[in-house]
Amino acid sequence: MTLHTDGPIAATVYRGDSVENTHRAHVAVVDSNGRLLYSFGDPSRVTLARSAAKPAQALAVLETGALERFGFDDADLALMCASHSSEPRHIERARQMLAKAQASETDLRCGGHPPLSDAVYVDWIKRDFKPGAVCSNCSGKHAGMLAGARSIGAALNGYEQPEHPLQIRVKHTVADVCDLPDDGVQWATDGCNLPTPAFPLDRLARLFAKLAAAQDEVSSSGAAPTARTVALARIYRAMTAYPELVGGEGRFCTMLMNAFGGALVGKLGADGSYGIGVRASSQTAAHTAKAGAQSAQGALGIAVKIEDGNVGVLYAVVAEVLAQLDIGTAEQRAKLDSFHTPRMLNTMGVATGRRVFSVALEASR
Numbered sequence: 001m002t003l004h005t006d007g008p009i010a011a012t013v014y015r016g017d018s019v020e021n022t023h024r025a026h027v028a029v030v031d032s033n034g035r036l037l038y039s040f041g042d043p044s045r046v047t048l049a050r051s052a053a054k055p056a057q058a059l060a061v062l063e064t065g066a067l068e069r070f071g072f073d074d075a076d077l078a079l080m081c082a083s084h085s086s087e088p089r090h091i092e093r094a095r096q097m098l099a100k101a102q103a104s105e106t107d108l109r110c111g112g113h114p115p116l117s118d119a120v121y122v123d124w125i126k127r128d129f130k131p132g133a134v135c136s137n138c139s140g141k142h143a144g145m146l147a148g149a150r151s152i153g154a155a156l157n158g159y160e161q162p163e164h165p166l167q168i169r170v171k172h173t174v175a176d177v178c179d180l181p182d183d184g185v186q187w188a189t190d191g192c193n194l195p196t197p198a199f200p201l202d203r204l205a206r207l208f209a210k211l212a213a214a215q216d217e218v219s220s221s222g223a224a225p226t227a228r229t230v231a232l233a234r235i236y237r238a239m240t241a242y243p244e245l246v247g248g249e250g251r252f253c254t255m256l257m258n259a260f261g262g263a264l265v266g267k268l269g270a271d272g273s274y275g276i277g278v279r280a281s282s283q284t285a286a287h288t289a290k291a292g293a294q295s296a297q298g299a300l301g302i303a304v305k306i307e308d309g310n311v312g313v314l315y316a317v318v319a320e321v322l323a324q325l326d327i328g329t330a331e332q333r334a335k336l337d338s339f340h341t342p343r344m345l346n347t348m349g350v351a352t353g354r355r356v357f358s359v360a361l362e363a364s365r
Helices: 050-062 066-070 074-080 090-099 118-127 140-153 167-175 201-219 229-242 250-262 280-289 311-325 328-332
Strands: 010-015 017-029 036-040 046-048 186-189 195-200 264-269 275-277 300-306 351-357
Touching: 010 311, 017 280, 017 311, 036 280, 046 201, 050 066, 050 074, 050 140, 050 167, 050 195, 050 201, 050 229, 050 275, 066 140, 074 090, 074 229, 074 250, 090 140, 090 280, 118 140, 140 167, 167 195, 167 311, 195 201, 201 229, 201 264, 201 275, 201 300, 229 264, 250 264, 250 311, 250 328, 264 311, 275 311, 280 300, 300 311, 311 351
Parallel strands: none
Antiparallel strands: 010 017, 010 351, 017 036, 017 300, 046 195, 186 195, 264 275, 275 300
């Protein structure tokens, strides 16, 4: 696979009438069968999903039976999918998960770091608090990995290594749920010290379409769903039922899922990647109808990659894509206005510039 690092300009930032920054991006929108419906830039751009891959990694742990064995509930599962703000509720839940899995903070192979929340950071500075591994925004994922390792009878030591039996399972699960062969996924080391996958952007959209479609399927009165579908639906429900654990106070993921009331699931990946799964509705049906009768479920998967990794621009482009696809109501989308069209002010409250979008979704043929 070739890594493409160019792309069309998706957003331009002006200061006065002068261009200050331009931001290139790629977008892929797929139906519930993975067929590409719309794109911008290169939908096959090989993308490091980073934390946007956490639902797939959590799936691998869930399928070991670890959640049942150690009594993990859906709130724990939400934290396994989180890039949390290191708020007290996040840290305490991570500690509880470790205790359930008969592990300790010393078993974690992620490091402490400044929190993603400014408010939490101020509190830590005031208290001269030194964050440990349990404070990592990925501590839920790591606690889940320890439970998964113990569930399959593997050693806790080295659970983060690519050759560990649990990580071999994770690699296969990630590839499989993205409809790729095992060698169709590239692997690197994430900021939290676990392996992180890279695959075509439309496969990230595929993952999230599967999450939404699974919840649609288990909610219907049709044929009994497969075990994999039940597991994916549980991940969807956990994330949408506990969005405050997936992100935190004022965070985009949390506000997005709260705004749409369970109609979609979304997850950030560091350095400018994002995945969204949208449950079937009359709005999604209008888009999936073009793919034929096989897409009658109507769920959508959306994936976005910002080339320069700017997270603020990422959130704005994600909100713009939702608007262009007419997902949800205008009132729901308006709850994201502070991310979509934030006012650009200087320290005296004077407006200094604006952001102009040039994202134009192109229908696939």
